[in-house]
Amino acid sequence: MRILVAFASRNGSTGEIAGRVAGRLRGAGRNVDVAEMGDGPEVSGYDAVVLGSAVHNQAWLPEASDFVSRHVSALSGLPLWLFSVGMPDGLPRLLRAKAKELQEKRILGLLGADVLEPRGHRLFSGVYLEGQLKGAAHFSFRLIGGRFGDFRDWAAIESWADGISQELAARSGTLPSQDQAGGSGREDV
Template sequence: MRVLIGYSSAHGSTAEIARRIAAVLRDTPKAEVRDPLTAEVRETLTVEVRPLEDVHRLEGFDAVVLGSAIHSQSWLPEAAEFVERHSAELRARPVWLFSVGMSGALPRFLRAPAKAAQNRKLAEALREQARPRGHGLFSGVAAAEEFPRWVRIVLRAIGGRLGDLRDWEEIDDWARGVRTEVTGRGEQKVGQTG
């Protein structure tokens, strides 16, 4: 069985998260792999990680995980276009989506509500086109030099932070949920994070 992990990343942190999700999926005992649609046992799980500009068709992939960095509260244009262009193929196979933003930069009391609002907006924008089984929303790397000085000052003033905001445990947990569903080894549903 072949799984595609496709990503769109402006500065690299989404690419690293895609590779981490791939590592979790690859860590699946063989012979436990079942087709998510037919429950037929397959012997191997092949996981391919690729930037979306290198993906031209989804034929041959049994399941797809797609991720994008978030800019201006949306997926990067090339990732959104990919989903639009491949909508029919995506709806015909099990799909999971993940988005990488910077809600982790906010002070703790604002993180959960900001994340919930962002999750709703992103999931809504992609739901019809991709019909995903789950959507993970993670924080990536928000490097100080990518932001104007006033943003850094405001963030610091309200108790926020910049830098590597990734929570690898949260990402691993989400990836294990996807693995459980992809390999048909449980009833667990991969939910929204946060």
């Protein structure tokens, strides 16, 4: 079984998450390729696809949206999982749920819910450094109580990847390796 893990990243955090997901899938004996969406990887020839993008202004990066549009036909026939990398954990607690809700709506809009039916979508927090925001945006983020830092939850990321591996194993009748932890793979934001 060949799996494509494709990502769009601005500052590297999403690429590192994609690499960790791919590593977990490889650890379960899967044949995995990792590629940046902007490099134009082809979807044909793969048995499953995992797509991830950084979130800027509550939307996937343009190269991720373009990738989905170019490959919608091929993606519609494959097991597909999505992840987004934003900053919900850098926001004040009162704003986190609303930010997650808005992101889910954006993803459904990106995919046109009638066209693609992903098996799961997860919103992960990434790395958000002070230098990434300038001027009024930096001031506004601080004013609402936003925090900068590395908010990636590697255990949650690995668990999600393990869930994908387990679902693929169930579909193909193969067992994942013994070092894979539990996870449903169908966790939605």
